Each structure stands twice: as C-alpha cells, then as structure tokens.
Amino acid sequence: xxxxxxxxxxxxxxxxxxxxxxxxxxxxxxxxxxxxxxxxxxxxxxxxxxxxxxxxxxxxxxxxxxxxxxxxxxxxxxxxxxxxxxxxxxxxxxxxxxxxxxxxxxxxxxxxxxxxxxxxxxxxxxxxxxxxxxxxxxxxxxxxxxxxxxxxxxxxxxxxxxxxxxxxxxxxxxxxxxxxxxxxxxxxxxxxxxxxx
Amino acid sequence: xxxxxxxxxxxxxxxxxxxxxxxxxxxxxxxxxxxxxxxxxxxxxxxxxxxxxxxxxxxxxxxxxxxxxxxxxxxxxxxxxxxxxxxxxxxxxxxxxxxxxxxxxxxxxxxxxxxxxxxxxxxxxxxxxxxxxxxxxxxxxxxxxxxxxxxxxxxxxxxxxxxxxxxxxxxxxxxxxxxxxxxxxxxxxxxxxxxxxxxxxxxxxxxxxxxxxxxxxxxxxxxxxxxxxxxxxxxxxxxxxxxxxxxxxxxxxxxxxxxxxxxxxxxxxxxxxxxxxxxxxxxxxxxxxxxxxxxxxxxxxxxxxxxxxxxxxxxxxxxxxxxxxxxxxxxxxxxxxxxxxxxxxxxxxxxxxxxxxxxxxxxxxxxxxxxxxxxxxxxxxxxxxxxxxxxxxxxxxxxxxxxxxxxxxxxxxxxxxxxxxxxxxxxxxxxxxxxxxxxxxxxxxxxxxxxxxxxxxxxxxxxxxxxxxxxxxxxxxxxxxxxxxxxxxxxxxxxxxxxxxxxxxxxxxxxxxxxxxxxxxxxxxxxxxxxxxxxxxxxxxxxxxxxxxxxxxxxxxxxxxxxxxxxxxxxxxxxxxxxxxxxxxxxxxxxxx
Numbered sequence: 001x002x003x004x005x006x007x008x009x010x011x012x013x014x015x016x017x018x019x020x021x022x023x024x025x026x027x028x029x030x031x032x033x034x035x036x037x038x039x040x041x042x043x044x045x046x047x048x049x050x051x052x053x054x055x056x057x058x059x060x061x062x063x064x065x066x067x068x069x070x071x072x073x074x075x076x077x078x079x080x081x082x083x084x085x086x087x088x089x090x091x092x093x094x095x096x097x098x099x100x101x102x103x104x105x106x107x108x109x110x111x112x113x114x115x116x117x118x119x120x121x122x123x124x125x126x127x128x129x130x131x132x133x134x135x136x137x138x139x140x141x142x143x144x145x146x147x148x149x150x151x152x153x154x155x156x157x158x159x160x161x162x163x164x165x166x167x168x169x170x171x172x173x174x175x176x177x178x179x180x181x182x183x184x185x186x187x188x189x190x191x192x193x194x195x196x197x
Numbered sequence: 198x199x200x201x202x203x204x205x206x207x208x209x210x211x212x213x214x215x216x217x218x219x220x221x222x223x224x225x226x227x228x229x230x231x232x233x234x235x236x237x238x239x240x241x242x243x244x245x246x247x248x249x250x251x252x253x254x255x256x257x258x259x260x261x262x263x264x265x266x267x268x269x270x271x272x273x274x275x276x277x278x279x280x281x282x283x284x285x286x287x288x289x290x291x292x293x294x295x296x297x298x299x300x301x302x303x304x305x306x307x308x309x310x311x312x313x314x315x316x317x318x319x320x321x322x323x324x325x326x327x328x329x330x331x332x333x334x335x336x337x338x339x340x341x342x343x344x345x346x347x348x349x350x351x352x353x354x355x356x357x358x359x360x361x362x363x364x365x366x367x368x369x370x371x372x373x374x375x376x377x378x379x380x381x382x383x384x385x386x387x388x389x390x391x392x393x394x395x396x397x398x399x400x401x402x403x404x405x406x407x408x409x410x411x412x413x414x415x416x417x418x419x420x421x422x423x424x425x426x427x428x429x430x431x432x433x434x435x436x437x438x439x440x441x442x443x444x445x446x447x448x449x450x451x452x453x454x455x456x457x458x459x460x461x462x463x464x465x466x467x468x469x470x471x472x473x474x475x476x477x478x479x480x481x482x483x484x485x486x487x488x489x490x491x492x493x494x495x496x497x498x499x500x501x502x503x504x505x506x507x508x509x510x511x512x513x514x515x516x517x518x519x520x521x522x523x524x525x526x527x528x529x530x531x532x533x534x535x536x537x538x539x540x541x542x543x544x545x546x547x548x549x550x551x552x553x554x555x556x557x558x559x560x561x562x563x564x565x566x567x568x569x570x571x572x573x574x575x576x577x578x579x580x581x582x583x584x585x586x587x588x589x590x591x592x593x594x595x596x597x598x599x600x601x602x603x604x605x606x607x608x609x610x611x612x613x614x615x616x617x618x619x620x621x622x623x624x625x626x627x628x629x630x631x632x633x634x635x636x637x638x639x640x641x642x643x644x645x646x647x648x649x650x651x652x653x654x655x656x657x658x659x660x661x662x663x664x665x666x667x668x669x670x671x672x673x674x675x676x677x678x679x680x681x682x683x684x685x686x687x688x689x690x691x692x693x694x695x696x697x698x699x700x701x702x703x704x705x706x707x708x709x710x711x712x713x714x715x716x717x718x719x720x721x722x723x724x725x726x727x728x729x730x731x732x733x734x735x736x737x738x739x740x741x742x743x744x745x746x747x748x749x750x751x752x753x754x755x756x757x758x759x760x761x762x763x764x765x766x767x768x769x770x771x772x773x774x775x776x777x778x779x780x781x782x783x784x785x786x787x788x789x790x
Binding site: 013022026038040065078081102110112 | 201307308331359364365367435438439505507508509510548549550552553554555580587588656748751753755756757758765
C-alpha cells in the first residue's frame with residue numbers, strides 16, 4: 001500500500017532473524033527513508049517459527065503487514081510457510097540447503113515438504129534459492145546464514161552499497177562485523193550469478 | 198536537535214521516562230514489557246530493580262514516588278492483576294512525585310495466557326490512560342504522563358501493546374525535563390486509607406475524573422486531524438497507525454489520552470462527517486462510551502474484538518461503509534450487512550513448528566520422571582509450560598503465575614489423597630509460589646511440589662530473581678536459598694541435580710509414595726546460560742528396536758526416519774535419552790575439543 005515496501009524475515013528461533021531485520025532497518029534509515037519494524041519475542045523464541053517485518057517508504061504508519069514484497073527465509077520450510085504472504089511479483093529469497101526439522105517430522109509423524117520450486121509453480125513469485133550455509137561457512141561463521149541471505153536479497157532491494165555498509169555497521173556488533181560483511185558480499189555475488197545464469 | 202535513534206517501543210518508553218526525570222524504575226519481567234526496566238537499568242541516574250512480583254513492584258514504586266522521585270513501574274497486562282490491589286487504592290491516595298504505570302498488553306496472545314484489555318483498569322481505577330501509537334510517542338508521552346500525574350495527583354496508566362513494545366522505529370530525542378525531587382510531607386488523611394479518610398479521598402477522585410475529562414478536551418495528545426472524506430475514525434494506540442494507512446483521506450480523532458474520553462472532541466468529529474468508526478484493538482472500550490453518548494458508530498460489528506488488527510483487515514472491514522453513499526438524515530438506517538472478511542487462502546499442509554524445550558533442557562528430565570507416576574501435574578508459567586505440548590503432554594493445568602501449588606493443594610484435599618503434583622519454576626515460585634506453599638503447610642495439604650530451579654527467569658530472556666541475586670544491571674546481590682526457605686516453612690525439601698536423571702527419578706518416586714507434603718528442588722542451570730561441554734550420543738543400530746521411548750522425551754536433537762534413530766548436531770549429550778533407553782542402544786560420548 002502507498003509506496004511502502006514490506007520485507008518479512010522468516011526462520012526458526014535462534015537463527016538471527018532479529019539481527020538481519022535490524023541491519024535491513026538501519027539500511028533503510030541510512031537511505032533516508034521512514035522505517036518501522038516489528039518482531040515477536042517470548043514464547044515464539046524456543047525453537048518455534050519466528051517472523052519479523054521491516055517496512056520502509058516515504059512515510060510508514062503501520063509496523064506490520066499481512067503481505068510482503070520480499071520474504072527472506074533462513075530455513076526452507078519457513079520459506080514455504082511464507083510463500084502465501086508474498087504479493088504477486090514478489091520475491092522469496094531462501095536458504096535452500098537449511099532444513100531444521102520440526103518436532104512432528106523428527107518423530108516421523110509428519111513429512112518435511114519436498115520441492116519448493118514445484119510448490120511455488122503457478123504463483124507469481126520469483127524464487128531466489130541460496131546455499132546460505134555454504135556461504136556462511138566460507139565467510140567464516142556458520143551463524144552468518146542470516147546475513148548471507150540478506151546479501152542475496154540486497155539484489156532485489158534498491159539500496160546503495162553505502163547504505164548497506166552503514167546498516168551493517170550500525171546493527172552488527174563490532175566483534176563479528178568483518179565476518180558478516182564477508183557473508184553479505186558472498187550472498188550478493190551468489191544472487192547476481194543466479195540471476196545471470 | 199539530537200541524533201535520531203532507532204529504538205523499540207520499550208526502549209523508547211525507558212529513554213522517554215528517564216529524560217522526563219524518572220529516577221526509579223521497577224517491575225517484574227513479562228513479555229512484552231521486559232525491556233523497559235532492562236533499558237532503564239542501563240541509563241545514568243536511574244535506580245532499576247526487578248521486584249519479586251508485580252504487586253511488590255507497584256508498592257515499591259509507590260514508596261519511591263512518596264519519597265519524592267519520579268518513578269515508572271512496568272509489567273505485562275496480567276501482571277497488573279497481581280498488582281491490582283495496591284493499584285486500585287493508589288488511585289485514592291494519589292502520588293507525591295509523578296508515578297507512571299506501564300501496562301504492556303498482548304493482543305493476539307503471542308506470549309500470554311489471556312488477552313485482557315487493560316484500558317478497562319483505567320476506567321475501573323478512575324485514572325488517566327495514555328496510549329502512544331509509535332516509538333516517538335512512546336518517548337514523548339512519558340513527559341506528559343509525569344506532568345499529568347503530578348498536576349492531578351494520580352497514578353497514570355500508560356498502555357503499550359506487543360506491536361509497539363517490540364516494534365522499532367526512528368525516535369528523535371527531545372528536550373530533557375529537569376525536575377527536582379519533591380519533599381515528602383507526612384499527610385495521614387491522604388496516605389492512610391482507613392474508611393473515614395478513604396471516603397473523602399473517593400470524592401476527590403470523582404472530582405479529579407471530571408477535571409481530567411476537561412483536560413482531555415484540550416490535551417495535545419488528543420488531536421482532531423482533518424481529512425477530505427465524509428468519514429471519520431476514532432482510534433488509539435497502534436490501531437491508529439493501521440487505520441491511518443488504510444484510510445489516508447478520512448478524518449481522525451486520534452486519542453493519545455483515551456481515558457477519560459473527551460466528549461466534546463468526539464462531538465466535533467461528528468460535526469465534520471456523517472459516518473464514524475472506532476478502530477481499537479480488543480474491547481469496544483471507546484466504542485461503548487461513544488454509543489452511550491447516543492451517537493451512531495461503526496465498531497465491533499465490523500471489526501474483531503479479539504486478536505491484533507492490521508491495515509488490510511481494517512480496510513476490508515470498513516471499506517463497505519466508506520464506499521456507501523451518506524445515510525439520509527432523519528430516517529435511521531439499519532447497519533449494513535457486512536461482507537465477511539474473505540477467508541485466508543487455504544494454508545498449505547505444512548508441518549507446524551511450535552516452540553520446544555531446548556536440547557539439553559533439564560525440565561525434560563523432570564517431566565520424564567513425573568510422567569511415570571499417576572499424578573496430575575498442575576503447571577505454572579514459564580518455559581516449562583512447553584511440557585504440556587506433544588509428545589511430553591506432562592502438564593494438566595496452567596492458569597496464572599503461581600497457581601500450581603494452590604491448585605495441587607485443593608485437588609488433593611478434595612480427593613483426599615496425593616493425586617496431583619505441582620510443577621513451578623524458580624522465578625515463578627518466588628513471584629507467587631511461596632504463599633501457597635505456606636498455605637499448603639498450614640492446611641496440611643498433601644502433595645509433591647517440584648521447583649524447577651534453572652537459576653534464571655528463562656522465558657523472558659534470563660533476568661535475575663531473588664534466588665540468583667542478579668540485578669538488572671548485571672551486578673550481584675544476596676541470593677535467597679530455596680531449600681532453606683522451604684524448610685523454614687516446615688516442609689520437607691530435597692535438592693537434586695536435575696541433570697542426574699536416575700537420582701531425580703528416585704527422588705520423585707520416593708516423594709510420590711511419601712506421606713504429606715514434600716518439595717523437590719530440581720536444580721540445573723538453563724542450557725542457554727552456559728555452553729555445555731561438547732558431546733554427542735551414539736546410536737547402536739543393532740540394539741535399537743525403534744521402540745520410540747527416546748522420541749517420547751520430545752528432544753529436538755533426536756530424529757526418526759528411514760528405519761533408524763539419529764542424533765542431530767544440536768545434541769548437548771545431556772544423557773536423558775541414554776537413561777530412558779531400555780536396550781542400551783544409546784551411548785553419550787564426550788568430544789575432545
């Protein structure tokens with residue numbers, strides 16, 4: 001609505017969704033936009049599905065939206081779950097190799113869903129799969145999956161490299177900034193190659 | 198002008214309070230309120246305390262206000278129920294230095310046992326209610342709240358909700374308010390609420406309410422915003438943001454101070470437009486009062502009275518009214534038949550991912566031991582409430598903070614035998630579990646109380662409590678010994694290492710068959726507060742017969758598939774699965790680092 005971009009971040013409690021959302025929000029602020037972000041804590045944390053929303057534009061009123069232009073999913077099943085909320089023409093950036101099995105699947109009561117691409121067929125959603133685990137490992141920390149994905153998502157969000165740099169510096173603790181800057185760059189490169197291929 | 202900050206609503210409330218002169222901040226942790234006290238603890242010149250529960254926090258805050266310093270006390274919505282006793286009479290005594298009570302409501306129950314709308318407390322106690330709608334207002338309204346509190350000699354209730362508390366946005370810090378501490382002056386007829394004084398104070402409260410309503414008429418917090426449509430919306434809190442985004446052309450009466458309701462401002466909106474809707478989350482709090490004025494209004498017949506709103510929901514619900522032609526005057530029209538909001542598209546059949554107890558969590562051992570016995574576990578509030586979910590299914594009740602022990606006592610008394618146990622966390626026991634234990638002792642109730650002592654308030658993010666002595670700024674204070682406390686009450690008490698399953702299991706078995714009342718303190722620090730020694734569990738596929746006993750403990754590190762049990766990387770080698778396996782198929786192995 002009203003020239004506002006909504007980005008939703010979906011994943012599992014403990015995957016660093018909040019940090020990735022903070023980087024995105026700081027980036028949008030550095031780009032001079034009005035920003036509102038929303039997260040849910042508490043009960044939602046202990047390994048459950050976690051969702052965070054960042055909205056930016058000339059003027060943003062609401063901190064939430066049931067729909068998103070871009071979804072960044074740090075776990076594939078959570079990507080599936082978010083698919084229905086993506087507006088036609090929107091993008092799903094997801095960790096294609098990260099599978100965290102929920103309790104029912106662990107106990108063999110349910111099945112982890114199969115091919116996400118097939119599942120998305122017929123929807124006007126662009127899929128951007130990223131091997132974020134591999135990229136995070138290359139960057140030097142398995143925990144950097146979140147920022148690697150953000151790097152990939154940066155190719156569909158219109159912020160300058162300077163704005164992203166400022167966003168990372170503002171939100172990421174100094175001790176782990178270098179690793180996350182590498183993860184971001186690797187994610188961005190990977191997405192550009194995916195688009196080129 | 199200072200640099201713009203990017204703050205959560207709770208951080209903005211804390212910063213705003215301190216900039217408005219607050220020098221004392223206290224509360225009890227509870228989602229979504231927790232970060233208010235945590236943030237205040239990091240700011241200069243503020244005494245910040247975690248209190249044992251919300252009632253004590255309220256009383257502590259009243260003491261600080263009487264002593265002459267501006268004070269903020271924060272709690273989640275249900276916390277105000279615990280603090281309702283002092284709060285209701287505080288309305289009569291009034292304050293000395295400004296006192297702001299922050300109630301963090303949780304529409305949608307993201308992390309709560311109910312969804313109560315605490316604006317009702319403002320009406321109930323006849324105190325002003327402020328409702329900021331974003332971070333900047335959260336910051337700015339604090340100064341106004343303290344000023345109102347002192348000018349009208351009243352506590353001020355300030356309502357935030359999950360979306361504001363845990364939402365983030367840009368906040369521009371404004372002028373600091375310089376306030377001197379106020380002198381304390383003894384005033385028995387004001388502060389001692391015996392009936393003859395309380396009757397007098399009650400009259401003053403009614404006068405104060407009239408004066409506050411006049412203030413609400415001219416308060417800068419209540420703004421009539423001109424629009425271009427023949428449609429007006431009355432809204433408060435984040436609901437205003439949703440409505441504003443959904444209907445940019447509507448007229449708005451934005452109520453930053455939603456109680457007492459400014460009748461004149463409401464009337465002025467009705468002079469401008471022919472149709473008015475109230476957009477508010479949860480109860481028809483404003484709507485009912487508008488109706489009582491005899492004014493036609495669109496409210497809960499179009500919008501839900503439960504859960505959270507959002508801009509699309511508000512748009513769908515109200516759009517039929519906006520697009521209709523204005524109603525003809527004189528002839529009252531029946532409310533239009535609403536198109537129900539289109540149902541959400543059918544959700545794909547995806548496995549759900551509810552929250553779970555962490556790998557290595559010692560609560561799992563307690564539930565596993567308890568499950569062997571035919572005792573109904575009366576539960577309580579904390580991470581361990583997750584023990585009620587599949588596959589553990591090890592909790593029969595969860596009512597409110599501190600309910601477990603009293604419910605156990607009543608259950609066992611009524612049946613005349615030890616039929617129920619109580620499961621309660623350490624922080625929750627301190628919060629409101631001590632008095633029911635004293636009561637159970639006095640009334641000679643039978644039962645087994647398991648205090649799950651993980652040395653922290655885990656669910657809200659690891660705050661300290663009297664059992665740990667840790668303060669909100671991280672400093673160490675004296676700690677209260679749980680075992681000695683229970684023994685002091687005169688109750689048999691045993692402390693067991695909860696990571697030693699055979700010992701815990703034996704202790705539970707012993708207590709189940711022992712007469713009378715007993716407490717077991719199941720002690721093991723929360724696995725999230727330290728890094729467990731690296732380890733793994735090996736599966737002997739020859740011995741494993743896939744019986745599923747290990748899966749039944751509900752550990753996210755144990756997986757079943759393709760005819761085998763596998764242990765995933767998240768394993769902490771706590772060994773519980775090894776202990777429950779009857780075939781010796783599992784072995785915990787230390788890993789060299």
